[in-house]
Amino acid sequence: THCGSLAGRADLYSVMGYGGGVIGRYCDRPDLFPEIAHFHTMRINQPTGKYYTTEVLRKVCDIWEEFGSGMTNMHGSTGDIILLGTTTDNLEPCFQALAHEANMDIGGSGSALRTPSSCVGKSRCEWACIDSQDIILNLTREFQDELHRPAWPYKFKSKSSGYLEGCISVLDQKGGSAYARWRFCLRSVWHAQRATEKRARVTSENRRVIDLWSDVVSACATKCVALERSSMEIYTENCVRCMHCINVMPRWPSGPGPGHGVRQILLREAMAPILQGAQLSSVIIPFIKMEPPYEEFKEFVDKLWEWWDEHGRNRERVGELIQRLGMRTSCEAVGVEPDPRMxxxxxxxxxxxxxxxxVEGGWTRDVAEYRKRHQA
Structure with a gap:
């Protein structure tokens, strides 16, 4: 029995004034399956932190029951509310209903800025270094044109994590993301109680006995933690903020140092391309002090997008462009000084x-003059 299949054509269909947000899908055998001859998908911009009231969720479901199949996906990998299955005639009425009744807008799709996403940030997380929700809200409103009207070689995804854990997967997205970090040294006021031996033990939050030497000191990625006599010492110049010590001992009265901001990362194809193999993130800016209205960050991404738009090939992500032309070329293009942390x-x-x-004299030096000083 031939059951047909649904094929996707990104952005063949959309709503008035928008170029993205709708993924056109149709059945290759509409004669056999007329009910799903058109089965378009709509992407709806989620609130920052993905906070919803039951009233809003009921409105969205009621609207989708009226204009679509009623099937939803909460959420897609980018973060959007995914509404699965509607017809071409219902796209505009559904969009208008979502805008006026639920106060929701369509998200990004295609070769555009995909819907920016954030973690819960300071609203719930005690470790948050930045207000990731405010950052994403500000950037979403600033870059509406890039979000709704595809104009780039390929997609660009952006996420913001309020802490070093990367709790919304900023490290494996295909585009540019930012995760929070503290600028200065890790605060530590902890002293091992009567820890006169190297293998001092403390009790963690879940009452599991922790061996400080094997679980913390020897497991430190850069060996910046040491047990010295009766206290734990941190050599902050070697600390890379990997969070291992705080994860192992969440009750340890230590925490992020002063001077909060973000580390800007660009992704080199966070998938598994055949030629280069699996790629993850690369640091492009070690630290930006993120304060409203985030002008420094916006100026950077504007330069990056302009360079990518000029030199990027079709369906080539930013990370792949950097890999093709080199980190040095990309740093010069966006005006960033090279840094060993990159x-x-x-x-x-x-x-x-x-x-x-x-080079003194450049590439056009006189060889005869050079040989007078340096014999062959």
Missing amino acids: INTPRYNPYIFFKEDE
């Missing part, structure tokens, strides 16, 4: 590449 293994490559203006 690469995984600093000083691994012994070669130094100079630009012409960095």
Whole structure:
């Protein structure tokens, strides 16, 4: 029995004034399955932190029962409310109902800025360093044109995590994301009670006995934690904010240092392309102090998008463009100074590449004059 299949054509259908937010889907055998001849998907912009009241959820479900199939997906990998299955004639009425009755807008799809997403941030998380909800709300309102009208070589996803845990998967998204970090040293006022031996033990929140040496000190990624006599010492110059010590001992009176901000990361194809293999994030800006109205961040992404739009190939993400042209070229394009934290293994490559203006005389030096001073 031929059951047919649903094929997708991104953004063949949309609503008035928008170029994205609707994924056109149709059946290849409408003669056999007329009820799903059209089965378009709508993406609805979720509130920051994904907070809903039952009243709003009921409104969305009632609207979708009227204009669509009633099936929903809460949420897609980008964060949108996914409304599955409607016809072309119902797209505009459904959009108008969502806007006027539920006060909700369509999200991003296609080669555009995908709907920005944030974690719950300071509203629920005691560790949050930044107001991730306010950041995403501000950026969503600022970049409405980029969100609703696809104009880039490919998609660009953006997320904001209020803490180093990356609790909304900022590290594996395909675009640019930001996660919070503290600028200065980790605060530590903890002293091991009568910990006169190297293998001091403390009790964690779940009452499991923790061996400080094996569970914390020896497991530190950069060896910045040490047991010295009766106290635990932190060599802050080596701390990379990996969060391991705080995760193991959440009751430990230690926490983020002063000076909160974000680390901006750009993703080099957070999937598994055949030629390069699996790729995750790369640091592009080690620290930005995120304060309203976030102008420094906005200026950076504007430069990045302009460079990507000019040099990117069709269906080439930002990370893939950086991989093709090099981190040095991308830093020059967006006006960012190179930093050892941008690469995984600093000083691994012994070669130094100079630009012409960095070399005395440039590339047009007189060989005869050079040989007078340096015999062959």
